[in-house]
Amino acid sequence: MGNKTFDRGVHPSYYKELTSGKGIQRAALPKTVVIPLVQHAGTPCEPLVKKGEAVVEGQKIGEVKAFVSAPVHASISGKIKDIELTQHPGGYRCAAIVIEGDGSAKEWGRACNGADLNALTPEAIREAVREAGIVGMGGAAFPTSIKLSPPKGKAIEAVILNGCECEPYLTADHRMMAEEPEKVVWGLRALMKATGAAKGFIGIEENKPDAIEALKKQIASSPEIQIIVLEAKYPQGAEKMLIQASIGRKVPPGKLPFDVGVIVNNVGTAIAVYEALNWGKPLIERVVTISGNGVKEPRNLLVRIGTSFEEVVAQCGGLVDGKEIEVLNGGPMMGVAQPTLAVPVVKGTSGITAIAADVIKSSDYEPCIRCASCVEVCPMGLMPYRLGDYGKAYRTADFKAWDGLTCIECGCCSYVCPAKRPLLQWIRIGKLKLRHEAQKAQAPK
Amino acid sequence: MDQKTMENKELKEAPSSEAPALAAARLVVSSSPHFLNTESIPKIMHSVVTALLPAAAASVYFFGWRALLLIIVCVAACMGTEYAFQRIRNKPIKVYDGSAIITGMLLALTLPPGFPVYAAILGSIFAIGVGKQLFGGLGYNIFNPALLGRAFLMATYPVLTTTWAEPRTVEKAVDAVTAATPLALAKFEGKVDFNLLDLFIGNTAGSLGETSAIAIILGGLYLRYKGYINWKLPLGYLGTIAAFSAIFWLANPAKYPSPLFHLLAGGAMLGAWFMVTDMVTSPTTSLGQWIFVVCAGIMAVVIRLFGGLPEGVMYSILFMNAFVPLLNKHTRPRIFGARRGKE
Numbered sequence: 001m002g003n004k005t006f007d008r009g010v011h012p013s014y015y016k017e018l019t020s021g022k023g024i025q026r027a028a029l030p031k032t033v034v035i036p037l038v039q040h041a042g043t044p045c046e047p048l049v050k051k052g053e054a055v056v057e058g059q060k061i062g063e064v065k066a067f068v069s070a071p072v073h074a075s076i077s078g079k080i081k082d083i084e085l086t087q088h089p090g091g092y093r094c095a096a097i098v099i100e101g102d103g104s105a106k107e108w109g110r111a112c113n114g115a116d117l118n119a120l121t122p123e124a125i126r127e128a129v130r131e132a133g134i135v136g137m138g139g140a141a142f143p144t145s146i147k148l149s150p151p152k153g154k155a156i157e158a159v160i161l162n163g164c165e166c167e168p169y170l171t172a173d174h175r176m177m178a179e180e181p182e183k184v185v186w187g188l189r190a191l192m193k194a195t196g197a198a199k200g201f202i203g204i205e206e207n208k209p210d211a212i213e214a215l216k217k218q219i220a221s222s223p224e225i226q227i228i229v230l231e232a233k234y235p236q237g238a239e240k241m242l243i244q245a246s247i248g249r250k251v252p253p254g255k256l257p258f259d260v261g262v263i264v265n266n267v268g269t270a271i272a273v274y275e276a277l278n279w280g281k282p283l284i285e286r287v288v289t290i291s292g293n294g295v296k297e298p299r300n301l302l303v304r305i306g307t308s309f310e311e312v313v314a315q316c317g318g319l320v321d322g323k324e325i326e327v328l329n330g331g332p333m334m335g336v337a338q339p340t341l342a343v344p345v346v347k348g349t350s351g352i353t354a355i356a357a358d359v360i361k362s363s364d365y366e367p368c369i370r371c372a373s374c375v376e377v378c379p380m381g382l383m384p385y386r387l388g389d390y391g392k393a394y395r396t397a398d399f400k401a402w403d404g405l406t407c408i409e410c411g412c413c414s415y416v417c418p419a420k421r422p423l424l425q426w427i428r429i430g431k432l433k434l435r436h437e438a439q440k441a442q443a444p445k
Numbered sequence: 446m447d448q449k450t451m452e453n454k455e456l457k458e459a460p461s462s463e464a465p466a467l468a469a470a471r472l473v474v475s476s477s478p479h480f481l482n483t484e485s486i487p488k489i490m491h492s493v494v495t496a497l498l499p500a501a502a503a504s505v506y507f508f509g510w511r512a513l514l515l516i517i518v519c520v521a522a523c524m525g526t527e528y529a530f531q532r533i534r535n536k537p538i539k540v541y542d543g544s545a546i547i548t549g550m551l552l553a554l555t556l557p558p559g560f561p562v563y564a565a566i567l568g569s570i571f572a573i574g575v576g577k578q579l580f581g582g583l584g585y586n587i588f589n590p591a592l593l594g595r596a597f598l599m600a601t602y603p604v605l606t607t608t609w610a611e612p613r614t615v616e617k618a619v620d621a622v623t624a625a626t627p628l629a630l631a632k633f634e635g636k637v638d639f640n641l642l643d644l645f646i647g648n649t650a651g652s653l654g655e656t657s658a659i660a661i662i663l664g665g666l667y668l669r670y671k672g673y674i675n676w677k678l679p680l681g682y683l684g685t686i687a688a689f690s691a692i693f694w695l696a697n698p699a700k701y702p703s704p705l706f707h708l709l710a711g712g713a714m715l716g717a718w719f720m721v722t723d724m725v726t727s728p729t730t731s732l733g734q735w736i737f738v739v740c741a742g743i744m745a746v747v748i749r750l751f752g753g754l755p756e757g758v759m760y761s762i763l764f765m766n767a768f769v770p771l772l773n774k775h776t777r778p779r780i781f782g783a784r785r786g787k788e
Contacts, residue, residue: 326473
C-alpha cells in the first residue's frame with residue numbers, strides 16, 4: 001500500500017503464485033504451426049509464399065503495404081503446407097499460413113549485452129522494429145513501429161514500459177523482467193532513442209519484488225530511467241491508467257498517449273526489440289503463462305507463434321479431467337474464451353488460462369439494485385449499470401450520450417456486480433450496435 | 446520422477462490432433478470477465494439483517510417481549526406479501542433473499558412499542574405490496590418500502606403511531622400508560638435539556654429500534670466493515686443534521702435543543718445507517734449522494750424545528766427518494782481525462 005495507482009478499479013484474487021516462481025522454459029518444437037495473417041491491430045497481411053514452398057525460420061511470409069500493420073514470419077523451418085481459414089484466438093476466423101516443420105531449429109543469439117545504441121539511428125530502429133513484425137505484446141497487439149512514429153508536432157517526452165501485469169494468473173511479464181532485465185532496459189533505451197524521449201519509466205506492480213529488484217540493479221547508473229512501483233490493482237496495466245499512475249497525466253477521452261507526450265510499451269515488446277536489433281530475430285516466439293485451476297501443471301513457456309493451444313496445454317499436463325473448462329486467450333478479466341483448442345498462439349497471447357467450472361460464473365442474473373458498485377470501480381468514470389441497460393435495449397443514442405464508447409472493456413463492472421449482471425457484455429452489444437449503425441449510415445444507398 | 450516421465454510422454458503425443466488429456470474436457474465459452482467476485486444480493490441483504498440485530502435486541506431489552514412480537518409479525522407479513530406477489534406475478538420466488546426481512550425489521554423498529562399487531566400487519570402488506578412489488582420488485586422501487594409502510598400507518602392510524610410508552614427500564618410514574626418522546630417534549634413543551642446518555646443507550650420513550658443509538662451504530666459499523674455502505678451517506682446525513690441544527694442552537698440555546706440531541710433523538714440514527722443507505726433508493730453517483738444526504742438532513746431538521754410534526758427523518762428520506770432518478774441523471778461522474786466543466 002501507499003504505492004502509486006489510478007482512481008477506482010478492483011482487487012481480484014491473483015493466483016500468481018501458481019507460476020510466479022517458475023522460470024521460463026522453452027516449449028517443445030512444434031511439428032506444425034498455423035500463422036494467422038492477422039496478429040495485430042490494423043490491415044491484414046498478404047501471404048508472400050505459396051503452397052509447397054520451403055521457408056526458413058524467421059523468413060518473412062506475410063506483409064502488406066499499409067501504414068498500420070506488421071509483417072508475420074515463419075516461426076519454424078519447413079514447407080508451406082497450406083494457406084487456409086483458421087480459428088483465431090481473438091474469437092474470429094482469418095486466413096493463416098500453415099507450415100510443416102522439418103525439425104530443425106535456428107540459433108539466434110545468446111548475448112545479453114546489447115550493441116552500442118549510439119551506432120543506431122532512430123530511423124534504423126523504427127525500420128528494424130517494423131521488419132521484425134513487433135507488436136504490443138500485452139494483448140492489444142498494436143504495431144510498435146506506429147507508436148515509434150508519432151505524428152508531426154507531437155514530441156515524445158517519455159517512454160513507459162508496462163510491467164504491471166494486472167491480470168490474475170499471468171506471470172509472463174514478471175518472469176521476463178526477473179530473468180532478462182538487461183534486455184528489458186536495453187529495449188527501453190532503444191525505444192527512447194527511436195522516439196527522442198529523454199526519460200524512461202518502468203511501471204511494475206508491487207507484487208513482483210524480484211522483478212523490481214532485478215531491474216533496479218540494471219538501471220543503477222541510469223538516472224534517465226526510473227522504476228515506478230505501483231499498487232497491485234486491476235486494471236493497472238491499462239494504458240491510460242498506467243500513464244496516470246506513473247506520471248500523473250490523464251489522456252483525454254478520444255486521445256492517444258502521444259497527446260500527453262508519452263508512449264507505452266509492454267516489457268515483452270522491449271525484449272523483442274532487443275532481440276530484433278541485436279540478433280536480427282523477428283517476433284516468432286513469445287513467453288506465455290499457462291495457468292488456472294483447469295490446467296494440471298501451470299508453467300511459463302517460451303512458445304513459437306503458431307503453436308496450437310492444444311499442444312501448449314498438453315505440455316502443461318493437460319486440462320484437469322471431467323470438468324467443464326473455460327480456456328482463455330489471455331487472463332480471466334479480459335481473455336477471450338476459446339470454442340476449440342485448435343487455435344494458434346499469436347503475438348498477443350500473453351497467457352492461456354484454463355478455468356474449471358466451479359469458478360466459472362453462472363448465466364443467471366438478478367435485477368440491478370443500484371448499489372453503485374460498478375460506478376465506484378469504473379476506472380473510466382462511467383456509469384456501467386446505465387450503459388448496460390442501454391446496450392441491452394439497443395438504445396444507441398443514449399449509449400453514445402453516456403460515453404459508452406469510452407469504455408475500455410476492463411470488466412471491473414461485471415466483476416463487482418452483486419446481481420451478477422453481465423454489464424460488460426451488454427456494453428459490448430451497445431458498441432457493436434453503434435458501429436453497425438455508423439456503417440449503415442456510411443454505406444452508399 | 447513419475448511426473449517427469451508422464452510429462453515427456455505427453456509431450457510426444459501432443460502434436461497429434463487428439464491428445465487424450467484434452468478430449469475429455471468440455472469447453473465453455475462466455476463473454477469476459479471470466480472472474481466475478483463472491484458478492485451476491487442475498488449476501489448483502491443478510492448482512493443488513495445481521496446488522497439490524499443489535500437494534501432489535503436493544504428494543505427487546507427496553508420494551509420487552511412485545512417488541513419481539515412486533516418484529517416477528519412484521520417480518521412474517523412482509524415475507525408473506527412478497528411471496529404472494531411473486532406467486533401471482535409468476536416471478537421466481539425470492540423471498541429468502543433477505544430484502545423482505547429487512548423491510549419487515551425496519552418497519553417494526555420504527556413502530557411504537559404498544560402498536561397493535563393487526564395494524565402492523567397492514568403496514569407490512571402496504572410496504573411490500575405498494576412500496577416494492579407494484580413497482581416491479583427489488584431494484585425497481587423508488588421509495589424505501591419500510592418508510593412508505595410507516596408513512597402509510599402514520600396517515601391511517603395517526604393516534605396509534607404517536608402513542609408511546611416508557612421503556613421498562615425506567616421507573617414509571619404512578620399509573621402512567623403513555624409517555625412523550627424526547628422529540629415531542631422538545632417540540633411541544635420547549636424542553637431543551639435532555640439526558641444525552643439515556644438517549645445514546647436507548648433508555649427513553651420512542652419507537653422500538655430507534656431509541657438506542659449505540660445499538661444502531663454498532664450495526665452500521667458492521668455494514669461499513671463489510672463494505673456495503675458508503676461512509677458519505679450516513680455521515681453526510683448526520684453531519685448535515687448536526688451542522689444545520691447547530692446554527693439554531695448557537696443562536697438561541699434556550700429555545701432550540703443541541704445538535705447532539707438531534708443526532709441521538711428519534712429516528713436520525715436508524716435513518717442514517719439503514720434507510721439513507723438503502724442501495725435501491727439512494728443515488729449512485731458521488732455528487733448525487735452528497736446532494737441527497739445534505740438536502741435530506743436539512744429537511745429533517747426543518748420539519749423537526751418548524752413543521753407540524755416532532756419527527757422529520759421519515760419524510761426527509763422519502764422526499765429525497767423521489768429525486769434519486771433525477772440526481773442520477775444530472776450528476777454524472779466526470780469521465781477519465783475529461784476537463785472540468787466540459788461534457
